[in-house]
Amino acid sequence: MSEVRRPGRKPAVAAPSSAAATSETPLRFYYKGSRYKQLRAFVYTVKSGSLSRASEALFLSQPSVSLQLQALERELGVALLERRRRRIQLTEAGEILYELARPLIEGWETLDRRFEARVQGLKAGRLTVVAGASTLQYLLPRFVSRFRERYPDVQLQLVSMTEREGMAMLRNDRADVLVGSMLDVPADLSWAPVFHYDPMLVTPPGHPLLSRQVLTLGDLSDHGLILPPDRQATYRLVDLIFQQQQVPYHVAIEIGGWEAIKQYVALGMGITIMPGLCVTEADQGRLGIRNIRQLLPQRSYGVGLRRGKFLSTEARNFVDLLRPGLSTTREYDQAGASER
Numbered sequence: 450m451s452e453v454r455r456p457g458r459k460p461a462v463a464a465p466s467s468a469a470a471t472s473e474t475p476l477r478f479y480y481k482g483s484r485y486k487q488l489r490a491f492v493y494t495v496k497s498g499s500l501s502r503a504s505e506a507l508f509l510s511q512p513s514v515s516l517q518l519q520a521l522e523r524e525l526g527v528a529l530l531e532r533r534r535r536r537i538q539l540t541e542a543g544e545i546l547y548e549l550a551r552p553l554i555e556g557w558e559t560l561d562r563r564f565e566a567r568v569q570g571l572k573a574g575r576l577t578v579v580a581g582a583s584t585l586q587y588l589l590p591r592f593v594s595r596f597r598e599r600y601p602d603v604q605l606q607l608v609s610m611t612e613r614e615g616m617a618m619l620r621n622d623r624a625d626v627l628v629g630s631m632l633d634v635p636a637d638l639s640w641a642p643v644f645h646y647d648p649m650l651v652t653p654p655g656h657p658l659l660s661r662q663v664l665t666l667g668d669l670s671d672h673g674l675i676l677p678p679d680r681q682a683t684y685r686l687v688d689l690i691f692q693q694q695q696v697p698y699h700v701a702i703e704i705g706g707w708e709a710i711k712q713y714v715a716l717g718m719g720i721t722i723m724p725g726l727c728v729t730e731a732d733q734g735r736l737g738i739r740n741i742r743q744l745l746p747q748r749s750y751g752v753g754l755r756r757g758k759f760l761s762t763e764a765r766n767f768v769d770l771l772r773p774g775l776s777t778t779r780e781y782d783q784a785g786a787s788e789r
Contacts (some may be wrong), residue, residue: 484524490517491529492554495547496757498537504641555759557636561607564743575604576763579615579624581681583707587726588644588750589628592770599770603763610680619755627753627770630682632723636764639756642749643772645724652737653717666744667742673701673719682748687722692747711736725749 494514497533497784504511520751529543539547542595545550585607596605610618612631616638618624634640650669652658658668670691676684684703691698701719704710707727714721722745728738752768754760760768765776 476740483556484521487517487521487524488550489554490514491521491548492551492757494518494530494537495539495543496551496637497689497747500537500631503650539637550595551757552759555757556747557726559759559761574761575606576626576761576767577606577624578606578626578628579608579610579618580628581611581630582609582705583724583727584629585751586707587682592767596767596770599762600766600787611680613680614648615753619717619753619758622755622758628750628752629753630748631753632682632685634753636754637756640751640753641753641772641775643775644726644750645747646750647742647747648745649723649725649728650720651711651728651732651740652720652739653701653715656720656737659739664739664741664753666691666694666698669720669722670696670698670746671691675702675704675713675719675721677699677707677710678703678705678766683723686745686748711758 473782477644485679489509490503491508493506494500497503497506500511504514506512507514518530523544525542527542528540529546531538561713574773579588580671584727593605596603608615608618608624612629614633615624615627615629621629629638649665650658658664658672668779673688676687678684679688687698702713707723710721710723711732713719722741725740726748732738754764754768765783766775
């Protein structure tokens with residue numbers, strides 16, 4: 450008897466067994482189905498140095514970030530990270546992936562801002578440079594002038610901030626580059642020294658300290674110092690050196706701005722210690738100036754960046770203007786201690 454098929458009914462088809470499905474379909478380990486999420490978790494973990502900080506930055510739980518990383522390693526078939534105590538260490542394969550993935554992730558996250566800048570007609574984009582007042586006044590003018598000549602369409606913003614405030618702006622992506630002197634470099638930022646200046650003792654003309662054959666910190670302690678506010682690097686460095694040598698000192702006046710300090714020194718109200726960067730030709734006649742490198746270390750001024758940040762073309766051009774080739778090396782992406 451022939452089979453009778455009723456309208457609207459299809460012959461039953463046996464479902465493949467799980468074993469057959471496994472043998473014919475390659476296993477996939479995507480976590481939440483997104484390679485972008487995995488790479489983003491990987492890049493943030495490397496930049497921050499720990500799962501906990503990466504999870505905070507991504508607004509995810511720590512287990513979620515860990516699952517993203519495990520899925521990525523399984524997908525690629527290699528180990529990317531080694532966990533040593535509380536720190537994350539990249540494997541050789543992880544180094545390669547980080548160099549490839551970082552510009553993709555950071556480029557994607559800054560896409561809206563860069564697109565908006567182009568739409569508004571800013572052909573070369575926007576650049577925000579943060580620096581201390583003395584760096585803006587004595588060091589940067591000649592470099593800013595060259596930058597403006599070469600890239601006149603860039604919207605350049607120069608912001609005067611203390612070292613601590615400047616680092617906060619870098620972390621929050623409100624600044625692209627920090628230029629100045631850093632006494633301590635946090636792990637999430639990088640700093641490359643570019644310029645070096647000797648410390649200078651500045652006094653009224655004819656001051657007895659200028660003619661002493663051998664000068665010590667003790668000789669300076671007998672005179673009132675005129676220094677910038679205590680939150681600034683010069684004050685902190687002077688305090689550190691005197692305390693290390695266990696030599697007492699007295700700050701007679703705290704005042705912001707080296708030009709103002711020079712005025713008070715010229716009037717005989719005290720002496721000061723300043724980086725050679727801040728001594729100009731005009732100071733030679735009206736002030737007494739003596740190099741005291743044997744007493745205090747050189748001050749180094751350089752470029753500070755958020756570690757692992759994708760540098761825009763504008764930022765790279767500015768950094769390379771300060772020191773050619775710096776933006777193309779790994780040096781700007783390394784954390785470390787300042788040379789003061």
